Amino acid sequence: MGINYIFVTGGVVSSLGKGIMTASLASVLEARGLSVTIIKLDPYINIDPGTISPVQHGEVFITEDGAETDLDLGHYERFIRTKMTRYNNFTAGRIYADVLQKERRGDYLGATVQIIPHVTCMIKRWLVRNSKDYDILLVEIGGTVGDIESLPFLEAIRQMAIEVKRKHTLYIHLTLVPFVSVSGELKTKPTQHSVKELLSIGIQPDILICRSDRIIGDSERQKISLFCNVPKQAIISLQDVSSIYKIPLLLQNQKLDDYICKYFQLHCPKADLSDWKRVIYYQNNPIGKVTIGIIGKYTELTDAYKSVTEALYHAGFKNRFFIQIRFINSQDIDNLGIESMLKDLDGILIPGGFGYRGVEGKILSARYAREHKIPYFGICLGMQVALIEFARNVVGMTGANSTEFVDNCEYPVISKINEFQNHNEYLEKCNNNVNLGGTMRLGNQVCYLVEGSLVQKMYGKKVILERHRHRYEVNPVLFKKIEHAGLDCVGFSKDENLIEIIEYKYHPWFIGSQFHPEFNSTPREGHPLFIGFIGAAIQYKDCHNKLI
CATH class of the missing domain: 3.40.50.300 (P-loop containing nucleotide triphosphate hydrolases)
Incomplete structure (x- = not known):
């Protein structure tokens, strides 16, 4: 034929x-x-x-x-x-x-x-x-x-x-x-x-x-x-x-x-x-509703986050819950106040993105989720801003940042691979205005999960394949100090040099992934991380309502 x-x-x-x-x-x-x-x-x-x-x-x-x-x-x-x-x-x-x-x-x-x-x-x-x-x-x-x-x-x-x-x-x-x-x-x-x-x-x-x-x-x-x-x-x-x-x-x-x-x-x-x-049956017959805030800077065109929103809906089908998505422009958080912008959310998700515009609002959102025990899911840049926030406010690295935003920052907890291989040499290059270059990491990459971690339990296996799109990575040299404060690496690359997933052990559900799990979500199967995130949001809402 x-x-x-x-x-x-x-x-x-x-x-x-x-x-x-x-x-x-x-x-x-x-x-x-x-x-x-x-x-x-x-x-x-x-x-x-x-x-x-x-x-x-x-x-x-x-x-x-x-x-x-x-x-x-x-x-x-x-x-x-x-x-x-x-x-x-x-x-x-x-x-x-x-x-x-x-x-x-x-x-x-x-x-x-x-x-x-x-x-x-x-x-x-x-x-x-x-x-x-x-x-x-x-x-x-x-x-x-x-x-x-x-x-x-x-x-x-x-x-x-x-x-x-x-x-x-x-x-x-x-x-x-x-x-x-x-x-x-x-x-x-x-x-x-x-x-x-x-x-x-x-x-x-x-x-x-x-x-x-x-x-x-x-x-x-x-x-x-x-x-x-x-x-x-x-x-x-x-x-x-x-x-x-x-x-x-x-x-x-x-x-x-x-x-x-x-x-x-x-x-x-x-x-x-x-x-x-x-x-369709699961979609038409929810047993409840949760509200998820997507903190981004492309909120004027929600198709910019199409796979993320669909993955949230898929996870809603699996949990039998209706997902109400609230798009929040990260630039408005500084102007209107974080309490008024993020109140009544059952979960906070920060998706991927490029450039410095709106980043400080995302960092404030990650801190709000961490301190108020609200389920937090950071994807790509969302993981990076969570780590920057943690380094600044928990570890004491006041000048922590990404070299994407401040190339000569005091604590480059996020940087290109060739930058963190030798931090002193990197600073010298910055001061001499040398072009550091860099390449995009794209497509499927193998990730090894730490046994017993929350993420590993959600996946139900130790080795996963997920898709990437980014240039900047977690700096493993500086991450050692951060890890002592409770932010764990629970997923790493094949050569063990790159940190792929972080988890905060003193929080009910605080996870960041360097990869983009939304690209592997389908309405018939969903995705383990999104299903787990919505499950945590449901638990948070139930607990919050009981306290009220």
Whole structure:
């Protein structure tokens, strides 16, 4: 059986949820016993999203092999069991860079390099090369039809129907069907115009998925079918739902997977979505509620912490508790007062981040959690600020800081690896303004857990694999003095040189991880650290209520 390609495009407006819809469809096809993977094509010129501000683009999702990718790959991994890699996301910038590199080497034998055929051929080769081991490849094209930067991708997927045969390619177009309250009608005209735009570049959609705030009725579907030349049974109503995890069931209920399997002539069992039904049941039937504060500096765009928020919800499912998330800008803590900002929280989480802006507010938050015995979870930078706070206020290292923020601080408890190998030599380099350099630590790293620690008990094993994205590490030379005060290292790297997890022994639940556990959380399994954190928040709330 050859590989089958499903291409997903969007029209009318952006942010309709192509990524979540694609992942949901993939999960239903996977539940039918098919091997499925997804590739995201992004039209922007950046090589990858690693240098784009989270406020503009949302979080950077890290794959196991260390690629900095689009946040939609996080959705893919949360919905299907296939792990994403650096080959599941590429940008126009990446394609152009590869084409230009080949041109500089002379691979094109002096030919004039053009969008067609050179760029489009590079896109097609990428898709074919990275889908050989699967029954179905779903390809999501970023942006909307009509965007000038998306044209090379759309032309490439048009050509794919010729090269791999039309019967092995299927085009899905996601559009908006708005409801106009003045007339009390659902309007199909935007969908008609969007399909017309797609037809103008040579692509006839096989399936239309229509987003709306309500169910699209038979009369609207009939009208769309007539004007867009798509069978009525291939027009899927995707109304707004209270949870994205309901979408696989919504698609299956409209027999979208049956239609696709019949189109590709795939003979496979019906989808077993019992796992998703269980997730929805837990989500709809909580036995209580806890409030978690996320202290960050990108709070104006909550997608900057998408994997963190989803991991909290997953842990809520496992604990049968509704998670109320309160985003708190760390810069406001100094201005408005920490008591007023952090009151009524059942748990405090500080996620990863870069740069000094807002760091002092995060340090104050870590101190508040430590002194008030509130469950605290620090991730990456969140672990580092907890250690800086502890060093300053418990150990007495008044000038403790990270060299990311103050390069010649008195106690660099957080620094680059090459800096803490020789502290005196490091200070001399700082004073001489020498460029110290540094590299990002990315992707899966082995971590060894200390037996008997709280973290080890939560994982239930001694060796774990977790994903990293950072340049700065805990300085092990200075950590020895900190450890004597009760802040323990309970997870370390393979060579035992790097401190991966800290735990405060005189606190009910105070944990920091240098890695990003949120990238390994899924709605069906959750993640041990997040499940434990929410469990601690529940206990804190129960105890706090009894004291009141």
